[in-house]
Amino acid sequence: xxxxxxxxxxxxxxxxxxxxxxxxxxxxxxxxxxxxxxxxxxxxxxxxxxxxxxxxxxxxxxxxxxxxxxxxxxxxxxxxxxxxxxxxxxxxxxxxxxxxxxxxxxxxxxxxxxxxxxxxxxxxxxxxxxxxxxxxxxxxxxxxxxxxxxxxxxxxxxxxxxxxxxxxxxxxxxxxxxxxxxxxxxxxxxxxxxxxxxxxxxxxxxxxxxxxxxxxxxxxxxxxxxxxx
Amino acid sequence: xxxxxxxxxxxxxxxxxxxxxxxxxxxxxxxxxxxxxxxxxxxxxxxxxxxxxxxxxxxxxxxxxxxxxxxxxxxxxxxxxxxxxxxxxxxxxxxxxxxxxxxxxxxxxxxxxxxxxxxxxxxxxxxxxxxxxxxxxxxxxxxxxxxxxxxxxxxxxxxxxxxxxxxxxxxxxxxxxxxxxxxxxxxxxxxxxxxxxxxxxxxxxxxxxxxxxxxxxxxxxxxxxxxxxxxxxxxxxxxxxxxx
Numbered sequence: 001x002x003x004x005x006x007x008x009x010x011x012x013x014x015x016x017x018x019x020x021x022x023x024x025x026x027x028x029x030x031x032x033x034x035x036x037x038x039x040x041x042x043x044x045x046x047x048x049x050x051x052x053x054x055x056x057x058x059x060x061x062x063x064x065x066x067x068x069x070x071x072x073x074x075x076x077x078x079x080x081x082x083x084x085x086x087x088x089x090x091x092x093x094x095x096x097x098x099x100x101x102x103x104x105x106x107x108x109x110x111x112x113x114x115x116x117x118x119x120x121x122x123x124x125x126x127x128x129x130x131x132x133x134x135x136x137x138x139x140x141x142x143x144x145x146x147x148x149x150x151x152x153x154x155x156x157x158x159x160x161x162x163x164x165x166x167x168x169x170x171x172x173x174x175x176x177x178x179x180x181x182x183x184x185x186x187x188x189x190x191x192x193x194x195x196x197x198x199x200x201x202x203x204x205x206x207x208x209x210x211x212x213x214x215x216x217x218x219x220x221x222x223x224x225x226x227x228x229x
Numbered sequence: 230x231x232x233x234x235x236x237x238x239x240x241x242x243x244x245x246x247x248x249x250x251x252x253x254x255x256x257x258x259x260x261x262x263x264x265x266x267x268x269x270x271x272x273x274x275x276x277x278x279x280x281x282x283x284x285x286x287x288x289x290x291x292x293x294x295x296x297x298x299x300x301x302x303x304x305x306x307x308x309x310x311x312x313x314x315x316x317x318x319x320x321x322x323x324x325x326x327x328x329x330x331x332x333x334x335x336x337x338x339x340x341x342x343x344x345x346x347x348x349x350x351x352x353x354x355x356x357x358x359x360x361x362x363x364x365x366x367x368x369x370x371x372x373x374x375x376x377x378x379x380x381x382x383x384x385x386x387x388x389x390x391x392x393x394x395x396x397x398x399x400x401x402x403x404x405x406x407x408x409x410x411x412x413x414x415x416x417x418x419x420x421x422x423x424x425x426x427x428x429x430x431x432x433x434x435x436x437x438x439x440x441x442x443x444x445x446x447x448x449x450x451x452x453x454x455x456x457x458x459x460x461x462x463x464x465x466x467x468x469x470x471x472x473x
Contacts (some may be wrong), residue, residue, distance in 0.1 A: 060434035062398035065409050068416075069426045076422055169293035173402065180295060187303065194304035201292040201300060208291035 007186040014182030015203050022165040025103035032108025037115035058109035063167055066106055071098040071174045099171035107164045114156030121152040151222045158215040165207055179203060234421045235428050245411030246432050253394045256332035264340035271345045289338030294396050297335055302327040302403045328400040336393045343389060347382035348374060380451050387444035391437055408432060
């Protein structure tokens with residue numbers, strides 16, 4: 001359909017990198033989201049404040065700016081602290097770590113809201129019943145809360161994933177060889193910008209389409225024990 | 230922290246913020262009209278009207294904004310001869326035009342999906358009543374469906390406005406000097422990563438929550454008829470005071 005002048009393999013390589021970054025960032029976002037939701041719902045005031053500052057700040061600042069802050073700023077910050085403590089070290093984050101950290105950190109804020117809703121959706125009586133049966137807090141969380149939280153959180157997490165995978169295009173700005181950057185390099189050589197970016201766009205569309213189907217399957221699986229009206 | 234560099238670069242950052250706000254406002258105005266038209270086509274019963282619109286929405290919602298920007302800014306170069314022929318090349322050569330066009334098409338697709346949901350959420354009885362009164366077509370949309378749908382869409386649309394405002398930071402990648410672009414340039418010159426980026430971040434934060442606050446007020450104003458007596462005691466007192 002498109003003449004890629006033999007540069008198609010670069011795009012496939014970029015696609016693999018995009019998916020790797022996306023999946024790693026999603027994992028981190030889920031961890032951050034669970035932590036954030038715990039922070040918002042726990043009676044501890046300090047944790048409340050930390051969690052709401054986290055979501056407020058992240059949602060008010062563009063991803064690109066946050067990426068630049070974390071990529072260029074974190075090494076400076078760590079080195080500054082180390083120098084003050086009397087150590088002389090040099091730290092440089094590679095693009096992959098920064099990209100995953102930034103995206104995970106940003107979408108953790110969105111996942112926080114998803115998990116918070118899911119925590120609140122578990123009927124309180126069930127947790128009380130679990131305590132009454134003698135389960136400890138950890139055991140009740142693992143046996144009663146968590147299996148249901150997944151179910152309530154899945155639609156929201158699906159949305160987070162869809163937005164996240166598109167946001168991975170930004171990591172090309174910090175020179176990570178994802179689909180965007182690979183298309184950019186191929187464009188530089190072949191002088192066919194439209195062709196390469198259009199194929200890249202189709203690949204992102206492919207990810208979106210597959211994710212939508214996957215989401216439906218997973219939701220059907222997670223809801224298999226639920227009676228439907 | 231070096232506060233002097235923040236004070237020195239603050240006017241430049243404000244200039245950048247102005248471009249950010251300006252391009253957001255233009256994109257929103259044009260995108261809004263586009264989205265309403267697209268949403269109306271999206272709910273059409275005619276598949277020939279609906280199909281191209283579905284493809285447009287799927288493409289722009291399913292691909293990253295950065296790809297769309299590159300596709301229009303760099304991609305147009307591949308059709309330079311054709312564009313020159315129809316006299317449009319001087320437009321596509323401008324990063325500002327390309328950025329605005331991309332943002333309009335992007336927000337058009339996202340908002341159209343919001344408005345579609347809202348149009349379909351307009352109670353069927355109201356549409357039937359309007360038809361019984363003899364309204365149809367554009368009149369029906371203008372008088373009954375759109376006013377109701379836009380009110381229903383407002384909360385979701387406010388999110389889209391915020392989303393668009395923040396995603397304008399990507400236009401700095403195609404050399405435009407918006408807030409992010411100015412911040413990147415200053416950092417490249419002074420290496421004061423934290424001071425500049427955090428100041429820029431705070432500016433974004435202030436505008437974001439300012440816009441959200443305005444939307445909340447508008448929403449409150451528009452939904453007065455849905456709220457029952459907020460405070461019955463105060464209402465009675467006010468009524469009594471009015472009589473006295």
